[in-house]
Amino acid sequence: MKIIVIGGSGRVGKRVVDELTTHSTHAVTVADRVPPRVPVSNFVPLDLSDSAALAEVIAAHDVVVNTAGPFDLWGTTVLDAAIDGRVDYVDVCDDPEATLALLARDEAARRAGIRAVIGLGVSPGLTNYLGVMAAQHLSEVDTVATFWGDSREGMDVATATTYGTELAAAFAGGRAAYTHLILQAAAEVPIWRDGASTYERAWRRGFRIRTSTGQTGVYRMIGHPEPVTLPRTVPMSQCINIGTVNVVTDRMMLPVLERVHAGDLSPDEAIAQLAQQIAANPSALSTIPQGAPLPRMIGAVATGRADRARREVIAFPGGPVDGSMSLETARPAVVGVLDIADAPIGVHAPESAFDAERFLTRYAEIYWDGAPPYLLDSAASGLLTELDEAHRS
Structure with missing residues (x-):
């Protein structure tokens, strides 16, 4: 699976990249305006206002993880590009109005046959x-x-x-x-x-x-x-x-x-x-x-x-969720990416994308070392x- 992390040089995006690299063998690409401070094997310079470049880079991947805020500005921009490219999508949107705008893309996502899970962080998530x-x-x-x-x-x-x-x-x-x-x-x-x-x-x-x-x-x-x-x-x-x-x-x-x-x-x-x-x-x-x-x-x-x-x-x-908030936000998104094939077609909040008990159990297995979900x-x-x-x- 080829995964691209939009905003991958930022606080949350970097954590997503690190966690995906640690817990999977999938190919991960970082896309951002500036390269990450720590060099990565795959980096693509990207300005989200360049719609042609955004479409091209997303279409070359299987899943896009959007960590680029503010989501009221860029959330629907990236999701629309994922829908057009027929690429599955996960984000960590924590803005209620942006959430409504993203949910409004459900029919378009269904027509494209993609899975989009929004707000999959620590809270929401x-x-x-x-x-x-x-x-x-x-x-x-x-x-x-x-x-x-x-x-x-x-x-x-x-x-x-x-x-x-x-x-x-x-x-x-x-x-x-x-x-x-x-x-x-x-x-x-x-x-x-x-x-x-x-x-x-x-x-x-x-x-x-x-x-x-x-x-x-x-x-x-x-x-x-x-x-x-x-x-x-x-x-x-x-x-x-x-x-x-x-x-x-x-x-x-x-x-x-x-x-x-x-x-x-x-x-x-x-x-x-x-x-x-x-x-x-x-x-x-x-x-x-x-x-x-x-x-x-x-x-x-x-x-x-x-x-x-x-x-x-x-x-x-x-288990504990008292570490870096960027790390705690990234981890649920990573679990969602790894299990994206289990999500239904369309745009979904966390609770309609994955069964709650199953997701928490999976999360506990990866991150809580045997603690209850x-x-x-x-x-x-x-x-x-x-x-x-x-x-x-």
């Missing part, structure tokens, strides 16, 4: 499968909330000072991931409510997840693809995605996000302002413990009924709680 697994333990589903981020509470002043200094430097570095965070936290974003798609301002609603043994973390609602796709596979009343930077920074972001939403600040200006605020007083990120931290940095919680009784279920990954926790209530106004700000 693994979180989608965990949402399915949590929901499968309920006979009737009210809410599915996928979640991500380091939600721990309980940093002393010394720890907060070190952490805050590093976070401020990361913000100041201007990484695209932080621009994406600000855009999705300041926007009206698609969610699923009362059995239908609607839009809501992100970041205003806060939630606490608490396991049956008291492990806990706080998150805020943000724009993400899971609420766009999961209700198409799992019947439910409500679906949201919730995330966190850390509990103090999350609150610090609120007035800045209001200004971004109003058009008074650009996302880059907002990031710079937050970096300055945190750098000026990093110890302010210290917090009082509310319980032990959650066992994993991603997961999903489903609420509803089982045998007519109230029941809530949390699904966590069976997922961990479950359940209780009658209290695993997912929306915070009242006093605790949100």
Whole structure:
């Protein structure tokens, strides 16, 4: 199988290339505007605005992996070229509006006879499968909330000072991931409510997840693809995605996000302002413990009924997902590429492309060295709680 990784010189793309090379013998080509820092055997210079060059390079391969963001700009460009070239496609799109645009190519993909799996990263991606697994333990589903981020509470002043200094430097570095965070936290974003798609301002609603043994973390609602796709596979009343930077920074972001939403600040200006605020007083990120931290940095919680009784279920990954986010994002995409022949024809979100339990089991075999594919926790209530106004700000 000949695989081409679009954006293969970037943070996630490089990880995809490394993982494909480690876990397969397939021929892998890197396509990007600039060559990777570490030389590779196959590199093709490519500007995505050159449609003829894009079509030519994709048509020479069997599968294209798209890691080139922003996906609202380049997602459909690359997928359309894959459809025209009749080449299978995998991406790591984490933009909800781009997800809708990609899903709209389903009929064209079916006519071309190709398989396209979108949003197959860590979140979305693994979180989608965990949402399915949590929901499968309920006979009737009210809410599915996928979640991500380091939600721990309980940093002393010394720890907060070190952490805050590093976070401020990361913000100041201007990484695209932080621009994406600000855009999705300041926007009206698609969610699923009362059995239908609607839009809501992100970041205003806060939630606490608490396991049956008291492990806990706080998150805020943000724009993400899971609420766009999961209700198409799992019947439910409500679906949201919730995330966190850390509990103090999350609150610090609120007035800045209001200004971004109003058009008074650009996302880059907002990031710079937050970096300055945190750098000026990093110890302010210290917090009082509310319980032990959650066992994993991603997961999903489903609420509803089982045998007519109230029941809530949390699904966590069976193994760790606390390494580099570029690596954690790349790995599910690699599993999808290796198993692309098992996906149905058309454009699919992770949960409709592969069976959830089978995918997580396959992932665990490759990356978790014998760990179970997922961990479950359940209780009658209290695993997912929306915070009242006093605790949100």
